[in-house]
Amino acid sequence: MEPTGFAHWLVVVVETFAALFLLLLALLVVVVMVVWFVDRNQTTNSVLRNYPVVGHFRYWFLHLGEFFRQYLYSSDREELPFNRAQRTWVYRAAKNVDNTNAFGSTRNLRGEGVPFFVNAPFPALGEKHVEARPVTLGPYAREPYQHAAFFNISAMSFGALSAPAVRALSHGAAKAGIWMDTGEGGLAPYHLEGGCDIIFEIGTAKYGVRTPDGKLDDDKLLAICAHKQVKMVSIKLGQGAKPGMGGLLPAAKVTPEIAAIRGIPVGQDSQSPNRHLDIGNVHELMDAIQHIRDLTGKPVGFKAVMGGVDWIAELCDEVRKRGIESAPDFIIVDGSEGGTGAAPQTLMEGVGLPLHESLPALVDMLIVKGLRERIKVICSGKCITAYDVAWALSMGADFVNSARGFMLALGCIQSLQCNRNTCPTGITTQNPKLQRGLVVTDKSERVANYATNLMHEVGIIAHSCGVEEPRQLNRTHCRVVGDDGLSVPLVKLHPYPVAPHASAHG
Numbered sequence: 001m002e003p004t005g006f007a008h009w010l011v012v013v014v015e016t017f018a019a020l021f022l023l024l025l026a027l028l029v030v031v032v033m034v035v036w037f038v039d040r041n042q043t044t045n046s047v048l049r050n051y052p053v054v055g056h057f058r059y060w061f062l063h064l065g066e067f068f069r070q071y072l073y074s075s076d077r078e079e080l081p082f083n084r085a086q087r088t089w090v091y092r093a094a095k096n097v098d099n100t101n102a103f104g105s106t107r108n109l110r111g112e113g114v115p116f117f118v119n120a121p122f123p124a125l126g127e128k129h130v131e132a133r134p135v136t137l138g139p140y141a142r143e144p145y146q147h148a149a150f151f152n153i154s155a156m157s158f159g160a161l162s163a164p165a166v167r168a169l170s171h172g173a174a175k176a177g178i179w180m181d182t183g184e185g186g187l188a189p190y191h192l193e194g195g196c197d198i199i200f201e202i203g204t205a206k207y208g209v210r211t212p213d214g215k216l217d218d219d220k221l222l223a224i225c226a227h228k229q230v231k232m233v234s235i236k237l238g239q240g241a242k243p244g245m246g247g248l249l250p251a252a253k254v255t256p257e258i259a260a261i262r263g264i265p266v267g268q269d270s271q272s273p274n275r276h277l278d279i280g281n282v283h284e285l286m287d288a289i290q291h292i293r294d295l296t297g298k299p300v301g302f303k304a305v306m307g308g309v310d311w312i313a314e315l316c317d318e319v320r321k322r323g324i325e326s327a328p329d330f331i332i333v334d335g336s337e338g339g340t341g342a343a344p345q346t347l348m349e350g351v352g353l354p355l356h357e358s359l360p361a362l363v364d365m366l367i368v369k370g371l372r373e374r375i376k377v378i379c380s381g382k383c384i385t386a387y388d389v390a391w392a393l394s395m396g397a398d399f400v401n402s403a404r405g406f407m408l409a410l411g412c413i414q415s416l417q418c419n420r421n422t423c424p425t426g427i428t429t430q431n432p433k434l435q436r437g438l439v440v441t442d443k444s445e446r447v448a449n450y451a452t453n454l455m456h457e458v459g460i461i462a463h464s465c466g467v468e469e470p471r472q473l474n475r476t477h478c479r480v481v482g483d484d485g486l487s488v489p490l491v492k493l494h495p496y497p498v499a500p501h502a503s504a505h506g
């Protein structure tokens with residue numbers, strides 16, 4: 001008997017799906033056979049030549065591993081550049097939620113290189129605790145800069161960062177009373193929006209203050225420094241992640257807005273030179289510092305990654321010849337472990353001194369040359385938790401900058417895609433669909449919380465060590481674990497050199 005009504009339609013649907021299924025199966029078999037044939041006969045990939053078709057799973061799993069490792073497989077203290085414990089600490093500080101742990105630390109406290117602080121038998125009483133005192137930068141500039149906060153936002157350009165990220169940093173910095181460095185991409189309206197103090201960075205391509213042929217345009221620099229928020233100017237000689245190499249801004253990222261701010265043609269690759277065209281030695285660096293300070297009236301210094309400090313000695317000798325006013329007002333030392341929007345792996349991993357070596361080397365050279373007070377030291381390089389920052393202050397830094405700490409505060413999940421325009425949290429992408437995820441009002445709170453909570457906890461370390469404020473920490477307050485599992489005081493690892501004469505101010 002023929003099926004009728006509902007039963008008839010059911011048969012038709014089942015038969016259609018069965019036919020479709022068989023068709024798809026046949027297609028799949030054909031595709032697999034074609035891929036098998038291509039893999040087997042290609043000559044560039046040995047795995048696919050020996051294991052056609054299934055060999056592709058290796059690449060798929062490698063790709064998926066990038067995403068799943070941090071959730072499923074890595075332990076709390078395993079990943080790099082920042083492990084889960086460090087990231088979680090920043091997230092919690094940024095969200096202003098309870099940052100206490102239970103039972104005990106998962107950090108190996110006996111591991112080589114681990115720093116810890118020595119508590120005083122009689123810690124400073126609560127009423128003795130004071131806020132970090134202001135430090136004066138550029139005492140000989142027409143507009144010296146006084147700044148108290150010892151933890152600030154490191155250089156990251158608009159271009160590497162999205163507009164919402166820059167806006168959230170600007171508002172957050174203003175709330176926390178910290179500065180924000182523009183990075184080498186020029187000054188965007190987004191930097192000014194929140195009202196924070198700004199360090200204007202001049203990169204090797206002089207973006208934002210360049211003539212068409214890449215020289216410094218004094219008028220453009222004057223216009224930027226006319227903003228009251230711009231407090232200092234930093235000449236970027238180099239950056240830890242790519243010492244000796246300029247950056248490439250790919251054509252796709254050179255939007256009309258970014259091109260206008262940087263002063264370059266729209267939609268063309270923009271390559272920064274490896275160094276400033278007009279700064280090829282210490283004398284020319286000093287000339288540039290003097291010129292910019294005279295022109296703008298602002299304190300001027302430079303950012304560099306150290307390969308050694310002989311050239312700093314030469315610079316100090318030149319300061320002695322020219323006069324104490326001629327000195328750079330600050331030096332930002334960036335460790336080779338520093339981050340970047342994009343850099344070759346070889347330079348990231350293999351060139352430049354890490355901060356643990358370059359910071360004491362720089363501080364000691366300035367002490368030896370009697371310029372330690374005159375030239376303020378700012379440092380950066382994976383200082384994202386309270387004890388990293390306390391270590392840097394103990395070693396002799398006046399200020400600590402962080403880039404990636406603040407990216408984590410903005411919601412970065414360390415997906416390592418800053419160079420691909422695909423950042424899933426909207427921080428380092430120019431794709432408006434992805435930028436939508438970053439809500440400025442919420443993230444600016446987190447930026448402010450992170451800075452405030454971190455500085456508060458450095459204060460806790462300082463008070464436990466028996467000093468009144470964090471900048472009083474010194475090399476006697478910190479010990480570092482050696483290869484035998486026993487710790488050595490920083491002051492023994494890096495003894496203070498003897499200053500040449502009493503005049504520490506030069």
Ligand SMILES: Cc1cc2nc3c(=O)[nH]c(=O)nc-3n(C[C@H](O)[C@H](O)[C@H](O)COP(=O)(O)O)c2cc1C
Nearest residue numbers: 154155156157183184338339340341382402403404
């Ligand atoms: C996304 C990104 C962009 C950066 N852009 C600049 C820049 O324009 N100029 C610069 O001097 N350094 C730049 N840096 C380096 C940082 O300012 C900083 O020196 C380095 O990352 C070390 O700090 P951190 O370990 O806290 O990230 C950038 C870093 C990142 C992660």
